[in-house]
Amino acid sequence: MDYLPLFLNVRERLCLVVGGGAVAARKVILLHRAGAIVKIVALKLHEQLQELAQRGVITVQQTAFSDIEIKDYYLVIAATDDKILNTQVYQMAKVHGVLVNVVDQPSLCNFILPAIIDRSPIIIAVSSGGASPVLARLLRARLETLIPHAYARLAQFAARYRNRVKQQIKAVRARRIFWEQVLQGSIAERVLAGQEMEAEKALEEALSVNSAPSQGEVYLVGAGPGDPDLLTFRALRLMQQVDVVLYDRLVSAEILDLVRREAERIYVGKKRAWHVVRQEQISTMLVEYAKEGKRVLRLKGGDPFIFGRGGEEIASLAAEKIPFQVVPGITAASGCACYGGIPLTHRDYAHTCIFVTGQLKEGQLNLNWQSLIQPQQTVVVYMGLAGLGLLCQQLIAHGMSSSMPAALVQQGTTPQQRIFTGTLATLPRMVMNEKIHAPTLIIIGKVVALHSQLAWFHTSQESSCK
Structure with missing residues (x-):
């Protein structure tokens, strides 16, 4: 171990920073956040330092460093690009027994400043001992994702x-x-x-009773449309501390792998006309596991409150006084549209966006057709693949142009993503020809025409049919 990790109390201590550039500004801000009395010696000041000086947060002496009584300071930081001056600062500080750090020169330091994760009063410091400050910052960034501000x-x-x-x-x-x-x-x-x-x-x-409560809790978490990188920090934290997880068909294997290894996994997925576990049973299972004192994860594709029946599940929990949390996820409309280069709104094409489900009931679609054919509007249809032909037919019958651009996004945001673009008139035939299967999202509106210009996600297959 090259350095002894310590946390230094500089509150109300007089600290000196030599240099007035952007690097010096970062060190000054750090010292100020820790409660130090900061003085700067520099001939020129970065605009950030000028603003701090005007507010009276720091004091500035625009003179040569040689005029400074360094023994009066608790610590000194040299942040200049003048190697001779930096060496002079180090030597003077060493003579007077003052703590000194010369930025990016470990050999001229008797203390170093680590990369910091600030969750005051929790402080986490990461250091490479000056060997690779960039690596330390990268490690800090990774830890930032695991340790919420809360x-x-x-x-x-x-x-x-x-x-x-x-x-x-x-x-x-x-x-x-x-x-x-x-x-x-x-x-x-x-x-x-x-x-x-x-x-x-x-x-x-x-x-x-001298004992922490044993009652469990339920976490209703949106897993997003498929890409694990789209999970929220909070979702990931809860996923890694649960005892049992009930997950849907739309939860990808990559996301399920992020759940705590020891957690019991229970598949409760549904697909058209086939239910492994009915909704009432799922709600009952959540209550029963929580009453056993377990932390229960209900993991749903997309967002639990957008066509995810999350409201029904938390109603059951609330009725039984079971503590629960709901963590939103990126819904399929946002994720698939983004990865497909199809903005849901655009000032030249669409001012509104509407989400509907396209599930058939007894072979019929019961939708408010008039609300779907409004001008400058994007329509996003969930679970509409089986009834796509009827959907397109009814939209055209109620006044939408048969040439209206439309897209199908299969397995959006994943490496298996496939995008098919066409029109209301051509889309149904495309489904038969291309063997498209669920999960597939339907996007209808003039914004679909932007796909060819804006798509950035490299899909495994793209097709169009005019």
């Missing part, structure tokens, strides 16, 4: 209750176990979700 709230919550818990639970081991249960269970999840009043009530109840 962990700051959780740390503050724990700090507020630290003495209270210590007084209530005297034994050190019992107190440690209590905090482990709290910080990994439903109380922590409520804090992270911004439900601090509910979390405080639950903690008080837990303290009354």
